[in-house]
Amino acid sequence: MGTSQSSKGPGPGVPMVPPWAPDLPSTNSSGDDQSQDSQDSSAAPSGGVPIAPSGRFGGARRSLGGYAGSGGRSDLRQGLKHYIRSGYGGSKTATRRFAGTASTAAVLGGVLAGLASGQSFVANNGLDPVLLAGKSADEVMSAVTEAVRPVDGTQDAEAQRAAIRDSLSEVLTRFPDADLVNLNPEHREFAIETFTAFDVVHRFELDVGKTIFAKSPNATAALARLKEAREYIKETVSAAFRKLKETGKTLTTGQIKHVVKDALQETFEVFEGYIK
Incomplete structure (x- = not known):
């Protein structure tokens, strides 16, 4: 993203879940993202939003500093543990903080499915599969990004826009013959999974990525460490989707936000x- 080296991450004294973050979807027996949107305002978990303490990322930075210096996988794991446990007050609060990721993933899935079916989105966001036909992959990625996540001045939007482009690039890397205007269900599912992973990666980099650059012995090592951390996070997210798929939770159109x-x-x- 180009921001991980300069960002200091969110400071103390602010809500761990910012006010602009959407509510989490509640359990939805109908399996419809669209109908659930009207219920989300009352679906947030009970209890107030924790206020970030001083030094919220201190433990994560210490462990990641050790990882940056040695490349030790155990230090990376400890850094991720502290990142979630102390930086975001635990997995439940962290999930609330990333509710926007789930919402944007649902929009991305809907847009990609609509384009594949030939549906025009001109009235809503200017997307028209007829006009996009014949455009370069870069032009299509830009159009989809603008439609799914317009700029709004927040780091969340910046991170998610980068994640959308990264995910579509990954689709073309994994499936070289894929047409971004006509992705099949397998391609769209992969795009949503990789978008989710990249968004977590980008948030991690914004919050604590500077430490890896600052504590690595040189720039080459810093880039290698950061690449390994990215891949580790992406694989963990991918494993989570595989685990859910084994239980029957799939990324069908109405279920994307929940999955x-x-x-x-x-x-x-x-x-x-x-643990270690």
Whole structure:
């Protein structure tokens, strides 16, 4: 993203879940993201939002500093544990903090499915599969990004816009013959999973990524450490989606928001539970 080296992350004395973050989806027996939107305002978990203490990322930074210096995988795991446990007050609060990821994933899934079916979105966001036909992959990615997550001046929007582009690039890397205007269900599912992973990665970099650069012995090592941390986070998110799929929770159109929320919860519980 180009921001991880300069961002100091959120400071103390602010809500761990910012006021602009959407509420988490509640359990939805109908399995419809659209109908659930009207219920989300009352679906937030009980209890107030914790206020971030001083030094909220101190434990994460110490462990990540050790990881940056040595490349030790145990230090990376400890850094992720402290990142969730202390930085965000535990996996439940962290999941609430990332509720916007689930909401944006649902929008992304809907837009990609609509384009694949030939549906025009001109009235809502200017997307038209007819006009996009023949455009370069970069032009399509830009159009989809603008439609799904317009700029609003927040770091969340910046991170999610980058994650959308990264996920679509990953689709083309994994499936070289894929058409971004006509992605099949497998391609769209992969895009949603990778978007979720990249958004967690980008938030992690914004919050504590500077430590890895500052504590690595040189720039080459810093880039290598950060790449390994990214891949580790992405694989953990991917494993969470696989685990959910084995229980029958799939990324069908009406279920995207809920499945992504569950995958985030599973991921953060794994991080929080690390021992060594």
